[in-house]
Amino acid sequence: MLHLALFLIFAVICVAGAVNLLAQKHPIESALSLVVVMGALAGLYMLLGAEFLAAIQVIVYAGAVMVLFVFVIMLLNAGEEEHTRGSKVALLFGVPGMVVGSVLGAWVLIRSNPSAKDVAIGSLYGPAREIGKLLFTTYLLPFEITSVLILIAIMGAVVLARRESQ
């Protein structure tokens, strides 16, 4: 019962933040609502027993990535978005289309597994130690490739954001 109540609270915060991201005109307000969504998702990860992922979600996503976003918004002095004819057409067809699509998807998901077993609180415990063991045994090669990817991303970001020398 408590589990369901917590899930509903976090889910409502998530959906409200996501809808607010779409409704806001100014990018900084969209960024702040995205932080809300990510914080609520960290709460949902805790409910699912993934405590390491909840911590990483707060540190990496709500912390580092969103700070990067806010920094770029301030750096470029981004104002309110301007509307064109194309954006009105997208608004007219995109919103109803996605509402219909998500309702259809949700209906199929709810219909398809009525007898499936439930996700219990803390049924799978994901502490940092177990994740680390998996990362350095089964997933060692992807882990190393990831480090190379990050190195390339750092260099790419530096090269792209560098001012062109005349």
Add this chain to the structure above:
Amino acid sequence: MIPLSYYLVLSVILFACGVTGFLIKRNIITIFMSIELMLNAVNLSFVAFASYWHVLSGQVFVFFVMVVAAAEAAVGLAIIIAVFRTRETLNPDRVNLLKL
């Protein structure tokens, strides 16, 4: 005890919000944030399935998705800065040199 489908439905809703934002937003930074929202929606379904099947691998996949998303955010924002420097706009409709 929560059915798995609740988590998946929440994931669908978040993903749909991300796709909608990608379609209707006319600010390149907000479009990028919608992509992050979609990645987060997929992460939620990964964690829910990991908890459902009692396999820790799903959480490791989420770890990799987060790493790739962070790298993608760094490179993407650098590209946005480069575009803003040359075109002086954040509206993707105005970045239309390749359009007929």
